Amino acid sequence: MAASRLKVYTSAPAYRSPWAAVNLSVVMPGAGQIYGGAVIKGVVIAIAFFLLLGFSIWSIFAGNGNTLTGLWLLLPIAGIYLGSLIDAYRTITSDPVRLTLGPEAPKDPWYAVFLSQILPGLGHLYRQQAIIGGLFLIIGTYTAFQANFQPRLLLLPPLIWAAACAHIYWHMVPRQARDWSLLALILAGLVAGRLLIGFTPPLIGHYLEQCIVPSDSMQPTLQVRDRLFVREDPSYQPQPFDIVVFRVTQAAVERLLVQPDSLMVKRVVGLPGQQVEVRNGQAWVNGQALIEPYLELPISYRWGPQSVPAEHLFVLGDNRNFSGDSHIWGFLPTENVLGKAYKIYWPPGRIQPLP
Template identity: 35%
Template sequence: MSQLQHPSSPSSGKEPWLAANLSLFFPGIGQLYTGKMIRGYSLIITQVGLYALSGWLILSQIGNIFIGEILLLATFALSIWGIFDAYDCAKKANPLSFEKLRTSRKDPWLAVFLSRLVPGVGHLYINRLWLSVLFFTFFVTSLLVQLVPILLKSLVFYHVYIASTVRRERNQMPILCMAIVSILFSIIISMQMLFITTHIADSHVITTNEMNPTLHSGDRVIVDKQTYHFRSPQRQDVVLFLPPEALQDNHFRDAFVQRIIGLPGERVEMQKGIVYINSQPLEENYRQGGSQDAFTPITVPANSYFVLGDNRNHSYDSEDWGFLPRQNILGKVTKRFFPPQRMGIVD
C-alpha cells in the first residue's frame, strides 16, 4: 500500500474527515483538532449542559418530560451539526494545494467514518466488496452479543484505514489511538448506562390493562429506582416489582406494575369494592370498574405492602396472591414518555 505524496504539494494538513471522526466521540473535539479552541470548548460545554438538563427534566419527578425530550432532540441535532462543522473548520484551515491532494483520491478517513456508522460500508467505499459483505454480515449477527459490536466496529474501521491504498500519515498511530479510545469510550458509556438503569432510572413497557385508566397496555414509562433508597414507599405510589414467591411458583417471571394501597402494620379490608384502611374509607379517584369485591380485615406484615391494580375487575393483585415483600419493589413509576399524546407524570 502506498502513501499519497506529490513533490510540489504539502504532505500534511488538517484532515476534514478525521475532524468529523473525532466529533463522533463528542461534539467539539473535532473543532479543537482544527485549532478552533473557543468554538470547540463552547460546543463541549453546551452539549454537557443540555444533556444534564434534559436528563434531569426526563428522569426527575418534578421535571417536564416533554421539554426534556425536546431538549434531547435539540442536543442530538447539535451533535449532528458539530460533525459537519468540524469537517468545515478543517477544510477551511487547509491550503488549496492540500485540498486538491486530498480530494484527488478516495479519502481513508471518510472510509473510517463510514465504517464507524455501519461496518462494511467503508470497505465498499474503497472497493473491497467481499470484505464489505463479510464485515457487515458479522456485525449484524453480533448485535445480540454485548460489547462484541463495539469491538467489531473498532476492528473494522482500523482495518479499512490500513487497507486504503492512499494514506497521508506516515504511521498508523492516529488510527490505532482512535480504535483504542473507541473501545474504552464505548465500554465506559456502557458501564454508565448499566449503572443508571440499575440504580437511578429505567424504562418499562406496560403489557396489561390492569392499571387502566392510569396506564394502558403499550405505554412506556420511566421507573425511578433511587427514590426508595431515601424514603419508604408511600400509599398510592405506582410501583414496578418482581413477582413474589407465590407468583413465581405459578411460573410468573415478568415484573408487575400496581398501586400501593396498604402499608406495613395497617389493617386493610374491602366492602362492596370500597377499600378501608384502619376502618377509614380510602378515596380512590383513579379506580376503574364497579367492583363489588369484599374481604375481611387483614393486617399487612412488616416490610410488606398490599397492592391493587386500578382496573379492579381485571387485576391480578394482592387480593389474589397476598402481600408484596419490600425487597421485590424495583422502583416507583413516575412518568409516561410514550405514546406522545399521553406523555406526562403518572399520578
C-alpha cells in the same frame, strides 16, 4: 505512488486533513473544529451538544421532566452532531464535502477511516479490498446484532470497528507518515462512544422498568394504557400510598384468570404488621381511617380486619369497587414488587410525576 504519498504527509508538518477533523467530530462534536484551529467554536459546539443531550435525558427519565420535550430535543441534538461534521471539514477547507466510493472519492486515508467508522470494512471496499472489507463488514454487523441479545458481546463490536479503522489507515499511509497519536485518539473515542451507546440500554433496564397500565383499576389516578417508569431498587422499602408495580401472585392468577407473567399496578395501603380493615366506605389501618382524596367513590364492600403478615403488603386499586386487588386475592409478597412507579411518561397529554 508511496513516495508521492510520503511527500504529502512529511513535507508540510502544519498540514491538517479535513477528513481527520471529521473523524474527530464523529467521536465528539467540536473536536474537529479544535483540531482545525477553531478552538472557541469547537468548545461552544461541544458544550451545546452535551448540555442539550443531558437535558434531553433528564426530561425523558426524571420524574419532573417532560418526556415529549426530551424526545423533541433529539432533533436539534442530531442537527448539531451532523452540522459539526460538515463544519469540521469546512474549518480546514472550502472544498465541498464529497461522500462517495467512486473514482471521484477523496484520496485522503482519513476518508477511508471515516467510512470505516460508519461501517467496518467500508473503507476497505472504498480501496477495492473486497475480501477483507467484506469480512470486516460481515463480522462487525453480525456481532453488533448478536450483542443486542448477548450483553457479554457488547465489547466486541467497538473493537472490530476500531480494528477496521486502524487496518485501513496502516495500509494506506507509509510508515514514516503515520500519525499514530491522532489515530489512537480517534480509536479511543470510537470505542468509548460505542461502548457507552451499547451499555446504556442494559444500564437503564437495570434501574428502570416500564409498565403499561392494563386496566381501569387505578382510575382516576392512572388511565388504561398509561405508560409508567418504575424505579427498581433492591433496597426499596414500600411506604403507605406508594403506587407499586409487581408480578402477579399465584392466587391472583387463579382468582382473576390473568397470565402468570403479568404485571399489576396498585397502591400500598397496609404494611407488614399493620391491621387493615375496609368498612363504612373507606380503608382503616390500625383503627385510623385513611384520608384518600384521589378516590372518586366510597368503597362498597367490607373486608377484614386482618393483620398484614411479615414480608407482605396489602394493596388496593384507586378504583376500589372495580379492582382485582388484595381484598380479592390476598396479601402481596414483597418479593413480587418490582418497584415504585414514579412517572407517567406517555401519552403526551398524561405526562406527569407520581407521588
